[in-house]
Each structure stands twice: as C-alpha cells, then as structure tokens.
Amino acid sequence: MKLLKGLWIGFWSGLILGVLLKWVQSVTGEQVYTLLLNVDFIPVIGDVQWSEVTEFIFHMSISLVIGIVFVFLAKRRKYTFGQLVILSLLMSIPFPFLYFLLADLAINADVPAVNDWSAFLYWVFGHLTYSLLLPILYKTFERKNAVSQ
Incomplete structure (x- = not known):
C-alpha cells in the first residue's frame, strides 16, 4: 500500500509541476519547462534526441521516486x-x-541563464507548489482510504 500511495502522490505532484512550468513557459517565455525536461548533459542519454513525452517520462520517474520516499518517511510515525x-x-x-546546476550543465537546450532571476523565481514557485502537494495529496489519499474502509 505504501508503494502505491507513493506512486499516486508522485504521479500527481509531478504532473502538476510539469503542467504548471509548461504554462509558465508559454505565458512568460522563460524556459523553465525546457529546463525541467532537459537531459542533454547526461552521458549516453544526452546524445539521443528524445521526444518531449519521453523527457516528461524521465521527469515523472524522478517524481515517482520522490513520492515513494515521502510516503515511506511519512509512514514511520503519525505526523x-x-x-x-x-x-x-x-x-x-x-x-x-x-x-x-541544470542551467549550468545544459549543453544544447535553450534553457534560462544561471543568473536569470525571474526564471529562478518561477522554478522555485513551481517546486514549492510541488513540495506542498506532497502532504496535501498524502492527507487526501489517507482520508479517501479511511472513508472506503
């Protein structure tokens, strides 16, 4: 159950972060979504021209792991x-x-400059939203399971 809960929380948090940063990029022109998905600096993987969907799956994989870790830590005691x-x-x-780090490591991707402070603030806002979604979704999932039992 912990694993499924972690996957569920990681999925929705990662999806919302991705959609939010894609929206921010479309409205402001700041390449924060491109930065989120960029893998061109990773040896071997970076040599391939991946589709946006595949790069988003990479992002989601990381989010799933974070969701699982969050649930395992949260289940250690009653928080x-x-x-x-x-x-x-x-x-x-x-x-x-x-x-x-990601802005500095990017090789070919059109990502924000390391000193692009507006892009940095959008990045922080998006990831703060992500961070707050983890406990919100955790509690939502708990309530939903308590009702169904």
Whole structure:
C-alpha cells in the first residue's frame, strides 16, 4: 500500500509541476519547462534526441521516486499535517539549487541563464507548489482510504 500511495502522490505532484512550468513557459517565455525536461548533459542519454513525452517520462520517474520516499518517511510515525509539510520542505531543499546546476550543465537546450532571476523565481514557485502537494495529496489519499474502509 505504501508503494502505491507513493506512486499516486508522485504521479500527481509531478504532473502538476510539469503542467504548471509548461504554462509558465508559454505565458512568460522563460524556459523553465525546457529546463525541467532537459537531459542533454547526461552521458549516453544526452546524445539521443528524445521526444518531449519521453523527457516528461524521465521527469515523472524522478517524481515517482520522490513520492515513494515521502510516503515511506511519512509512514514511520503519525505526523500532523504541519509536520508533513516540514518533512516535504526538508526533502525539497535541493530543488532551488538544481536550477543553477541544470542551467549550468545544459549543453544544447535553450534553457534560462544561471543568473536569470525571474526564471529562478518561477522554478522555485513551481517546486514549492510541488513540495506542498506532497502532504496535501498524502492527507487526501489517507482520508479517501479511511472513508472506503
């Protein structure tokens, strides 16, 4: 059950993050969605011209793992919603820093510059949304299961 719950939470959180950043990119022109999906710097994988759908699947795979880890940590004891939010935010500490790393490592992709502060803020906003979705979806899933039992 933990695994399925983690997959469910990771799926929806990752999907919403992807849609949100794609929308931000379409409205602002900031290439934050492109940055999210870019894998051109990864040896072997980066040499292939992947479709957007495949790159999105790569993104979703990472989100599924994060969802599973979040659920396994959350199930270790009975956390309040506030404690779940703190847990999620602690797990999310690397996300803002990934902006700089991914922007710097990009080879061919048209991604924001490392010092593009508006793109950075969109990135942080999107990932903060993602982080808050983890505990919200966790509690939603718990309530849904409690009703059905």
